[in-house]
Amino acid sequence: MGLIIDFDLELIEIVKVSLNVSLASTVIAAMIGIPLGFIVSTVEFPFKRGVITLFNTMLALPTVVIGLFVYALISRNSVFGDFELLYTQKAIIIGQIILIIPIVTTFTLSAISRIDARYRKTAMSLGANPFQTSLVVLKEARFAITAAVVAAFGRVISEIGICMMLGGNISGYTRTMTTAMALQYDKGEFVLAIALGIILLCISLAVNVILTYFQGKSSG
Amino acid sequence: MTLYFLKNIRQQYAARTVLDIPELVLDAGRIYTLTGPNGAGKTTLLNILSFLEAPTSGQMTFNSMSVTFNAAAMRQLRKSVILLDQHPILFSTSVYKNMELGLKFRKIPRDKREPIIRTALNMVGMEGFINADARRLSGGETRRVAIARAMACKPAVLLMDEPTADLDIENQLRIESIIRDIHRQSPVTIIFCTHNLVQGDRLTPHHIYLFAGQVRESEHENIFKGEITTKNDRQYCRITEKVLIPIPATDKRDTKISIRPDAVRVADRKNTDPESQMLSGNIIGLSSHKDRVRAIIDAGILLSLSMEKSEYDIRNLRINASVNIEIDPGGVTLF
Numbered sequence: 001m002g003l004i005i006d007f008d009l010e011l012i013e014i015v016k017v018s019l020n021v022s023l024a025s026t027v028i029a030a031m032i033g034i035p036l037g038f039i040v041s042t043v044e045f046p047f048k049r050g051v052i053t054l055f056n057t058m059l060a061l062p063t064v065v066i067g068l069f070v071y072a073l074i075s076r077n078s079v080f081g082d083f084e085l086l087y088t089q090k091a092i093i094i095g096q097i098i099l100i101i102p103i104v105t106t107f108t109l110s111a112i113s114r115i116d117a118r119y120r121k122t123a124m125s126l127g128a129n130p131f132q133t134s135l136v137v138l139k140e141a142r143f144a145i146t147a148a149v150v151a152a153f154g155r156v157i158s159e160i161g162i163c164m165m166l167g168g169n170i171s172g173y174t175r176t177m178t179t180a181m182a183l184q185y186d187k188g189e190f191v192l193a194i195a196l197g198i199i200l201l202c203i204s205l206a207v208n209v210i211l212t213y214f215q216g217k218s219s220g
Numbered sequence: 221m222t223l224y225f226l227k228n229i230r231q232q233y234a235a236r237t238v239l240d241i242p243e244l245v246l247d248a249g250r251i252y253t254l255t256g257p258n259g260a261g262k263t264t265l266l267n268i269l270s271f272l273e274a275p276t277s278g279q280m281t282f283n284s285m286s287v288t289f290n291a292a293a294m295r296q297l298r299k300s301v302i303l304l305d306q307h308p309i310l311f312s313t314s315v316y317k318n319m320e321l322g323l324k325f326r327k328i329p330r331d332k333r334e335p336i337i338r339t340a341l342n343m344v345g346m347e348g349f350i351n352a353d354a355r356r357l358s359g360g361e362t363r364r365v366a367i368a369r370a371m372a373c374k375p376a377v378l379l380m381d382e383p384t385a386d387l388d389i390e391n392q393l394r395i396e397s398i399i400r401d402i403h404r405q406s407p408v409t410i411i412f413c414t415h416n417l418v419q420g421d422r423l424t425p426h427h428i429y430l431f432a433g434q435v436r437e438s439e440h441e442n443i444f445k446g447e448i449t450t451k452n453d454r455q456y457c458r459i460t461e462k463v464l465i466p467i468p469a470t471d472k473r474d475t476k477i478s479i480r481p482d483a484v485r486v487a488d489r490k491n492t493d494p495e496s497q498m499l500s501g502n503i504i505g506l507s508s509h510k511d512r513v514r515a516i517i518d519a520g521i522l523l524s525l526s527m528e529k530s531e532y533d534i535r536n537l538r539i540n541a542s543v544n545i546e547i548d549p550g551g552v553t554l555f
Contacts (some may be wrong), residue, residue, distance in 0.1 A: 118309045125270055125303045126373065127325035129295060136321070140312060 008173075011192065015199055018157060018176040021089050021167075025096035033152075034103045034145060037108025045205040052109065058102035062094075063161030070095045070166055087168035092176070095162035100152035107148030120162040143217040150214065154207040158200060172215060222284070223248035224269060229278035231264050231433075239264045239433045246428075248283075248376075251364030251403055251410045253420035256430035257443050262413045263381060264431065268380050269411060270303035271295075276299055283376070288459065299326060301378055302373060306381040306413075310354035315346070315365055318354050322373040340372035341365070343405070344398050351506070359398065360391035367398060371406070378402070380412035384419065392419070399423060417524060418505040418516050431478075442479035442524050448472055457552075463499060463520045466549040475554045481526035483551020486535055487544040499523075499545050503537055513537075517545060 040051060043160045072078060074085040074094075085091045123136040137165050138145070160178035167174030169183060184193035224246040231239035239261040246252060246269075254262050268280075274289035281287060282297060302322075310318050319337040328336070341347040341493075344364040349357065357365060363383060370378055383399070384392040396419060403410055414420050420427055421531035429436050431443075446457040448470060456464035457477050467477060487498055501519025508514075513532040515525045525545065527535075537543070 116309065118305050118307070119311070121272060121303075122305065122309045123321070124272060124295075124310075125298060125301075126322040126369070127295075127299045128321075129325075130291075132325060136311065 008192075008195075011199075013172050014175050014196065017089065017172075017174065018178075021092045021096065021163075021176065022153060022157040024089075025093045025100065026149060028093070029097045029104050029152055030149045030212070032097070033060045033104025033148075034138075036101070037105040037145075038112055038134065040105065041109045041112040042045045042134070042137075046090065052106075052165060055102045055109070059097065059106060061102070063099060063159050063172055066095050066098050067162050067165030069097065070162075085200075086166065086183050087170060087174060089167070089174055091166035092163050092174060095166045096156040096159070099159065099162060100155055103152045103155060104148050107151065108145050111144030111148065112137060114144070115140050143214045147211050148213040150207055150211045154204060154211070155204055157207070180196045197200050221248045222246070222354045223282065225281040227279045227360065229268065229275045229280060231261070231268065231273070237433055239268070241265075241278075241433075241435055244428070244435055245464065246409070246411070248409050249407050250426050251399070251424035252412075252426045252428055253424060254411060254413045254415065254428050255415065255420060260430040261433040262430055262434075264494045266303060266379050266381055266411070266413065269377070270301050271297040272303060291325065294409060299387070300376040301379065301396075302370040302375040302377070303379040304366055304370055304381065304383060306383075306385055308363055308444075310357065310362055310365060310369075312355050313353075315341070315349050315352050315354050315357075318365065319350075319369050319372055322329070322369060326373060336372050337368075340368040343371060343401065345394075360387055360394065362415065363387070363391075363395060367395075367402070368446070371408075374406070375408060377409045377411065382413050382415070384414070396423060417522065421505050421507040421514065421516070432507060442481065442484070443476060444479075444521060445474070445476050447474050457554075459521050465547055465552060467552045467554060468549050470554055472554065478553045478555070479523070479551075480551035481524045483548040484517075484523050484525040485546050486525070486531075486537070487546045499547070500542060501545065503539055503541050503543060505537060506537065517543065519545060 026055070040048065040055075070091065071086070074080045074083065074091055076086065119140050123133045128136060132136055155206055158178065160182060163169070163174070163176045163179045164182070167176065167179065169175050169179040175183075177200050181193045181196045181200075184190065184196075222245055225246070226241050226244040228471035229239065229241045229244070230237060256262055264273070268275050271287075271294040274294065279286065287293070287297065289520065308504045311321070316337060316553060319340065320333055323333045323336060338347060338350065341350055344367055346361065346364050346368060349361065349365065354362070354365065367378075367383075384395050387395065399412070400423065402408060444457070444459045444465070446459040446465070448467070449456050449458045449464065451464070455467050455469060457467050457475060458464055465477060465479065467475075499519040501517040501523070505513050506513060508529070511529050512526050513529055515527070515537065517523045517525055523545065
C-alpha cells in the first residue's frame with residue numbers, strides 16, 4: 001500500500017507503460033474492428049457465415065499463440081525483421097491489436113444486427129444517403145459498440161502472454177503491470193506484485209463500471 | 221393531376237410474384253386507402269411507391285417524370301416521398317433531434333430548423349415534447365411524432381403502413397383527425413394501408429383494393445375463411461359458430477370465400493324462421509360512391525354491402541340501425 005501512496009517511481013513507470021500500450025492497441029483495434037463489424041453485418045458477400053464463424057473462433061485465440069505468431073514475423077531473421085520491432089512497445093501493440101480485433105468486430109457485428117431493419121428503412125425514407133444511413137445505424141448501436149471497446153481494453157490491460165513474449169519485460173520500456181507481477185513473483189518479492197495487483201484490479205473495476213453503464217444505456 | 225402512373229409493375233421474390241399491377245393511376249392531393257388481406261402485396265406496393273424498393277419490371281411515372289429505378293435516382297425521389305412504418309421508429313435521442321434528421325438530410329440550414337420543427341409538432345399536438353427523450357414516449361405519441369417528423373420535411377406524398385394498428389380507440393381517432401388536418405393544411409397526397417374499412421370510409425372515398433398482388437374492384441373485399449357445412453341440402457361456409465354464408469356447390473372442405481358487396485342485401489322480410497341462415501347486424505358505417513351507397517354491417521363478421529342510391533333512399537337506413545341481411549350464393553366466389 002505504501003508503494004501506491006508514495007507514488008513509487010518504478011511502479012508509476014510500469015502503470016504508464018501498461019496504459020500506453022493498452023490504450024494504443026484498443027484505439028487502433030476499434031478503428032479497424034468497428035468498420036469491419038459494420039461491413040460484415042450489413043454487406044452481403046459469399047462465405048459470410050464462414051467469416052463470422054472465423055471471427056468467433058478467433059475470440060478464443062490464446063495470447064501465447066498470437067505471441068508466437070507475431071514473434072515469427074518480427075524476429076530479426078524474419079519477414080519484418082528489418083523493422084526491429086521485437087521487444088518494443090510497438091510489438092506488444094501489434095500483438096494486442098490482433099488479440100482484440102475479433103472482440104471489437106464480433107461485438108459490433110452483433111450490436112448492429114440487433115438494430116431493427118426499420119431503423120435503416122426509416123433513415124432512408126427520411127432522405128438519408130447510404131453513408132448517412134450507416135451513421136444513423138451506428139449511432140443507434142453506439143452504447144453496445146462502446147461497451148465492446150471497453151471490454152477489449154479490459155482484455156489487453158490484463159493479458160500477459162503477448163507482453164512477455166513480444167515485449168520482453170524490459171524495465172522502464174516494455175515492463176507492464178502483468179509482466180512485472182510475474183517477475184516479482186518469480187523473485188519472491190510480493191510487495192510490488194501485490195501493489196500492482198491492486199492497481200490492476202482498480203483499473204478492471206473502473207472498466208467494469210464503465211461497461212455496466214454503457215450496457216445499461218444500450219438495453220434501456 | 222396525375223401523381224403516380226404505374227404500368228405493368230411486377231414484383232417477384234425468387235419465383236413468387238407478390239405484385240402484378242397492369243395499370244394504376246393516383247392523383248395528386250388526394251387521400252387513398254390501400255386495403256386487402258394480409259400478404260396481398262400492400263407493403264410491397266408502399267415500398268415501391270416510396271422508392272425504397274425497385275420493382276422487378278414495369279414502368280412508372282411520378283409527377284409526369286419517368287422513374288428510373290437506380291439507387292441515385294430513387295434516393296433523389298425519396299426526398300419528396302416519406303413512408304411511415306406500421307410501428308414507426310424514433311431514434312434513441314431527443315424528439316428534437318429526431319425531427320431534425322430529415323431536415324439535415326435535406327440540407328436545411330441549422331437556424332431555419334427549429335421553427336419548422338415547432339410547427340410540425342404543433343400540428344400533431346406534441347409541441348410540449350420537443351426536448352423529451354424519444355424512447356420514453358407512448359405508442360400513440362411515438363406515431364404522432366413520426367408523422368410530424370415526416371411532415372417537417374414537407375413531402376409531396378405521405379405513405380403510411382397501418383397508421384392506427386394496435387392503438388386504442390382514442391389514439392386511433394386522434395391519428396385520423398391528424399391525417400385529416402394535414403390533408404386540409406397542405407397539398408400532400410396521403411396513401412395509407414388499413415384493415416379498418418370503416419376508418420377508410422371516414423377519411424376518403426378513394427380506395428385501392430389489393431388481392432393476391434393485384435388491384436381488384438372492391439367486390440372482393442368481403443373475404444373470409446371457413447369450413448364447408450351442409451344444412452337442409454344446401455351448402456354453407458361456416459365463418460364463426462353463428463355465421464353461415466350460403467355458397468355455390470363445391471366439394472371442398474375448407475375454403476376462402478369472397479362476397480361481392482352487391483350480393484349482400486338488406487332483407488325485406490323479418491327473420492322469423494330459426495332455420496333460416498339470414499344474418500342480423502347493425503350498420504356501423506355508411507358512405508356514398510357516385511350512384512351507390514356502401515354500408516358496413518357488423519353481423520358477427522364485418523360485411524360490406526353495396527346498394528343503389530335509390531334503394532338506400534327508400535330503406536331510410538342509418539347508423540346503428542339493425543338490419544337483416546341475405547346473401548346471394550351467386551355473388552360468392554370460392555378460392
